[in-house]
Amino acid sequence: MPWRVSPADKAAGVRPDPYAVWMSEIMLQQTTVAAVTAYFRAFIARWPTVADLAAAEDADVMAAWAGLGYYARARNLLKCARVVAAEHGGQFPADHAALLKLPGIGPYTAGAIASIAFDLPHVVVDGNVERVMARLHDEHTPLPAAKPILTAHAQALTPTTRPGDYAQAVMDLGATICSPKSPACGICPWRDPCAARAAGTAPELPKKTPKQAKPVRHGTVYLGQRDDGAWLLETRPEKGLLGGMLGWPGSDWVAASEQRPVAPPVEARWQKAPGEVRHTFTHFHLMLDVMVARLPTDAAPSTGHFVAAADFRPSDLPTVMRKAFDLTRK
Template identity: 50%
Template sequence: MMHDTIPAADAAPLLLEWYDRHHRDLPWRVSPPMARRGIVADPYHVWLSEVMLQQTTVQAVKAYFEKFLSLWPTVEDLARAENEDVMKAWAGLGYYARARNLKKCAEAVANDHGGRFPDTEDGLKSLPGIGDYTAAAIAAIAFNRRSAVLDGNVERVISRLYAIETPLPAAKPEMRARVAALTPESRPGDFAQAMMDLGATICTPKRPACSLCPFRAHCRALAVADPETFPRKAQKKDKPLRRGAAFVAIDADNAVYLRKRAETGLLGGMSEVPGTDWTSRQDGDTSLASQPFAAAWEDCGTISHVFTHFELRLSVYRANVARAGTQGNGWWEPVHSLSAQALPTVMKKAIAQAIPHAFKAER
């Protein structure tokens, strides 16, 4: 009797009962009691949180979500915002194409859809930055659609529940079909959030808490193998090392010379200090030969930063420079307002290496 595959009709009630007891109170959520009274979450809030949650943990997202909502209370406000202000508000959250697409999506909703998000999966998927997962999540959570929501957490839960041996990403269609079969007509949004919560808190990548799992009597992986070894996945390749140099110029007014990166590509649309290209070549130009303007550059050592597909070792140089002696299309930013700039983490590391107090709180 134990560890039988779960009848599809039993899964949702079992999981929702667990969800109602362990529900997490998050800024973009409507509580289960409210949901049962027919209150649905604001599609703008659901969309904003789901885009932020792509590849990003709940903990990291909370503060950004509150900041965005306070700066731009409606999707029309966001559509009217300056691109640069959106990039500044997004700085530090990573995957900056998300911020560029967020702005484009807000404009599309405001200008082409009368300020209302489409209420179907297909309609949502046609918008910038909304793919399979996010379209299904918004449709289920904000519009009560019975869509199959499959993110990394759900993939883990499903792969263990059915002990799926096919490695990812080939197993995705099978997993999606499994989720679709389990998703109920009633409360599909809560079901989706419950599956994701289960993956985030109980069915974790390492050391899952199987004894607390509402599916423990039905989990194939728990019965026949080690749940931690699921989902199976193709092995990843190792990251190359790239090198470069970064130049932190400081003028007499204690301002740092910044410039804007290209709109697309790595860290697209974000700000940076001047520097070399980042290259994997052994003869990479990491020296003073590539200084952006002549000055008495002082060697500040190196910093390291790991990106998704390469590791970067950056030589950092600092110099005091007269503002009149520089050329180019950058600008001078006072050290005390650096924190509010659209600076990605690697640039904050480089600046902090040259100016240790740069991002310390004001006394």
């Protein structure tokens, strides 16, 4: 992992970069290491310091984040970078309480930065750590109710010596050995004290409260291209889903029973593209109809702005909007 510093390197005097630790932890929220690695490398190459990121254009950062999902993280990334640059001299504070005051940093991220970057003895609890603690203590209280119980177990084990190495070790233990399915108990360094292994309950832990079925929402997007190749796009409102991201004009996303006719952004011969876009967000499934039209060069849309063909990059779009574009290409 490019944001990691090994114990051997630490012994040679190399210290973790708090900026890299923070960046990786924000990106890794609800996202896999495999998906994050390329984005992390690209961000660090383009904005090597927190001051560089703080000075970046919002649109550039949002475009670079496109495809990684959970776009509120990108907005908070910029907010946090600017606070660190303006109020902390471009250096992340080596203080857990001060870290918690920064935009987009909660207890988990503050604990990760404090322990990994500054070697302060603060507990770090992600999904992997929760699984390890549940099995180590044979804890059957279902998540999310079990969170404070598992956090207390993790806190009790957090050492004052090398807490950052310890935190990463437990996360890695959960990711590689104490895995969700078929845990490799035979090679686990904690196999002897593990209460769930002794009880034979490890594979069924941690217990989870059943999730409610996700509702389905519907909407329409309008993909209009002028005769000169320019595309009609809009920047979504700062607040709300996909806030600040580039996207196609369209309707609100509502339940089927709440759908109402929506006027297109400009008068044209709109035609429905075959098929539909399907996308899943954290709290709902989305189904989008895609309307396409060729627009005259003097088109005056009621919303959005035109982006020249030479400046348009589908990769700058969030995934659901890129799916709509891909549907028209077919």
